[in-house]
Ligand SMILES: *[C@@H]1O[C@H](CO)[C@@H](O)[C@H](O)[C@H]1NC(C)=O
């Protein structure tokens with residue numbers, strides 16, 4: 001997540017508002033049912049089973065459209081009715097991987113970022129199937145309501161609505177930092193529950209399946225604003241807006257370390273803290289494999305993925321202001337549609353010579369385009 005997107009993404013809000021989810025429902029316990037069976041006359045049992053089947057059927061009719069089916073209380077003794085577990089399980093791919101994005105109220109408005117994101121999945125090459133694995137984590141009531149209207153897997157993480165401000169001064173406010181860190185906390189929980197994830201900021205458009213470009217042996221893969229050509233060089237400057245993380249002991253520990261680093265480095269946001277702890281002895285000692293993905297496939301407005309035959313994702317990074325991002329991403333999607341139309345035209349065999357016609361607004365006005373870093377890593381660039 002780069003500075004600029006953060007600036008207008010989340011401004012006002014409180015992160016430790018996780019009590020918004022309904023309280024966990026009681027767990028179904030097989031012993032309990034066996035006990036009941038012993039003590040209860042047959043007629044009552046038959047009647048009860050009929051009632052339960054009706055209940056199950058009733059439930060399944062609600063739950064089924066969202067994939068995952070119903071929970072049979074007689075079988076699922078280990079079922080935790082925790083809302084997060086339930087959502088993750090229904091969204092997960094066969095290998096327990098989910099795609100995660102975060103959404104606040106402003107970004108969830110009609111004709112704004114959320115619509116563009118969903119559209120990119122639909123017009124991308126074979127990316128629509130990822131929608132059923134996408135968990136949208138929301139900050140704000142409006143974001144949750146809009147998400148629930150359009151998408152099957154929405155998780156309400158932060159209750160307070162977030163306000164959108166155009167003042168750069170709001171970047172790095174206490175509220176902003178709380179939200180940023182609650183995202184890291186959330187991702188750690190997902191790993192803890194045994195799920196791998198691709199985390200992708202909502203201003204990252206998907207055009208192709210990213211998985212074929214991931215390193216099978218890496219634990220954490222992360223995008224870059226600027227990529228130096230060596231995927232394992234820790235001096236690459238990451239953009240934490242896009243990452244692919246496998247759930248294992250090393251990554252679970254690393255996310256705890258990362259989350260705790262908010263206290264070690266007070267005032268830093270997640271990305272700057274990451275840049276500190278990537279060099280920590282922990283990473284070396286446990287052999288955590290961090291890899292940086294190439295901007296040729298995972299590009300952005302800082303460093304576009306110029307070749308439309310290669311691009312997987314494009315990030316509206318190096319851009320200030322929600323309106324500017326939305327404006328340029330609309331054009332980006334149009335550029336992609338033109339490309340798809342061209343390559344789909346059976347009568348043409350020429351190589352497509354076009355590329356993105358953006359950034360436009362994203363490279364103007366208040367915006368100061370970060371240059372590829374020399375040495376210093378600081379928080380006004382990311
Ligand atoms: C969010 O909720 C917290 C705690 O309930 C409150 O202190 C804070 O002022 C709220 N923020 C907004 C923007 O409503």
Ligand SMILES: *[C@@H]1O[C@H](CO)[C@@H](O)[C@H](O)[C@H]1NC(C)=O
Nearest residue numbers: 125126208309339340343344
């Ligand atoms: C889309 O994906 C399919 C299957 O991977 C591939 O054959 C086709 O060439 C791709 N089209 C474009 C435009 O990338």
Ligand SMILES: *[C@@H]1O[C@H](CO)[C@@H](O)[C@H](O)[C@H]1NC(C)=O
Nearest residue numbers: 012013161162163164165166
């Ligand atoms: C959000 O921002 C607007 C305009 O800056 C302001 O009028 C409003 O009070 C803010 N809302 C909250 C909840 O802070």
Ligand SMILES: *[C@@H]1O[C@H](CO)[C@@H](O)[C@H](O)[C@H]1NC(C)=O
Nearest residue numbers: 246247248249250251252253
């Ligand atoms: C994780 O650690 C636990 C306890 O130390 C160990 O039993 C387990 O095998 C480890 N799992 C993996 C995947 O390394």
Ligand SMILES: *[C@@H]1O[C@H](CO)[C@@H](O)[C@H](O)[C@H]1NC(C)=O
Nearest residue numbers: 341342344345346347348349
């Ligand atoms: C397909 O390509 C041909 C030859 O370049 C062109 O005349 C035609 O208009 C194209 N069709 C579409 C639908 O773009």
